[in-house]
Amino acid sequence: MRRGSRKGGACRGSRLPAAAGPAMGSRLRLCGAALAMAGGAALAAWAWTRLRGRGAGRGEPPAPRLGPVPSIGVAPQGKRQGRQILVLGLDGAGKSSLLQALATNQVKRSLAPTEGFNAVCIATEESQMEFLEIGGSESLRSYWKMYLPQVLLLIYVVDSADHARLPVAKQLLHQLVENNSTLPVVVLAHKQDLEGAYCITDIHDALALSDIGDKRKMFLIGTHVAEDGSEISSSMKDAKELIAELFLEMQALFLQHNSCSCGR
Numbered sequence: 001m002r003r004g005s006r007k008g009g010a011c012r013g014s015r016l017p018a019a020a021g022p023a024m025g026s027r028l029r030l031c032g033a034a035l036a037m038a039g040g041a042a043l044a045a046w047a048w049t050r051l052r053g054r055g056a057g058r059g060e061p062p063a064p065r066l067g068p069v070p071s072i073g074v075a076p077q078g079k080r081q082g083r084q085i086l087v088l089g090l091d092g093a094g095k096s097s098l099l100q101a102l103a104t105n106q107v108k109r110s111l112a113p114t115e116g117f118n119a120v121c122i123a124t125e126e127s128q129m130e131f132l133e134i135g136g137s138e139s140l141r142s143y144w145k146m147y148l149p150q151v152l153l154l155i156y157v158v159d160s161a162d163h164a165r166l167p168v169a170k171q172l173l174h175q176l177v178e179n180n181s182t183l184p185v186v187v188l189a190h191k192q193d194l195e196g197a198y199c200i201t202d203i204h205d206a207l208a209l210s211d212i213g214d215k216r217k218m219f220l221i222g223t224h225v226a227e228d229g230s231e232i233s234s235s236m237k238d239a240k241e242l243i244a245e246l247f248l249e250m251q252a253l254f255l256q257h258n259s260c261s262c263g264r
């Protein structure tokens with residue numbers, strides 16, 4: 001396996017330029033520090049302003065809540081169907097840290113492993129995004145698949161420097177989406193700040209993303225949350241904008257589908 005550059009940017013000696021896309025056979029967009037997009041123009045209009053404000057309390061999004069894994073079929077599922085974004089990945093990949101940063105625009109690394117689920121809400125002018133992280137430890141992975149049918153979008157986080165566990169991360173991702181050929185997937189190649197972190201091209205290869213169907217929308221973005229207290233990196237902002245836009249798009253499709261079903 002080749003080693004890549006840090007910081008989620010261009011990949012030294014990579015076979016794929018930052019803006020490569022169609023040649024990969026799927027609708028994957030590779031996104032570096034500047035969120036290079038390629039191929040057909042899904043998500044052309046970024047709407048960062050939609051993400052501002054309307055959180056709980058003093059305009060701040062609520063802090064992540066921790067809790068036990070809910071029984072399947074009850075909250076946080078149920079009537080929230082069609083609004084949730086599922087966040088999965090191996091333990092320690094950085095899911096909670098990422099969510100914290102996305103919710104507050106500030107970096108504050110989470111240190112405690114998620115022992116159940118972690119629900120984070122980000123309100124936008126148009127909708128309310130509900131992120132649901134299920135912890136990545138082995139005992140919790142059996143719950144992952146149960147949440148898939150009712151979410152609009154899957155965010156899959158990998159620790160780009162955890163080379164040894166990339167094959168496991170790949171296997172789990174492939175198992176997750178094997179029976180769902182259209183669920184959009186955003187892969188976050190996280191911890192790009194770490195020495196030895198694989199760049200997005202290497203992560204693309206290690207996860208065999210080309211093999212995950214050609215019907216779904218798929219994106220790969222390098223991210224990191226570097227320093228406590230600092231503002232989030234531009235790649236994190238790009239990821240947030242991408243997720244918000246994709247979420248709105250999928251929610252519109254979901255509502256359209258539901259109203260058609262009701263009219264029958």
Ligand SMILES: Nc1nc2c(ncn2[C@@H]2O[C@H](COP(=O)(O)OP(=O)(O)OP(=O)(O)O)[C@@H](O)[C@H]2O)c(=O)[nH]1
Nearest residue numbers: 091092093094095096097109113114136191224225
């Ligand atoms: N260097 C570096 N460390 C990070 C980054 N993001 C998170 N971490 C650290 O990685 C460790 C795990 O982070 P978490 O956010 O708890 O990981 P998780 O995926 O939520 O793990 P589980 O809840 O156990 O599934 C923590 O010590 C974080 O401080 C990053 O971008 N760079």
Ligand SMILES: [Mg+2]
Nearest residue numbers: 095096113114
């Ligand atoms: Mg966590």
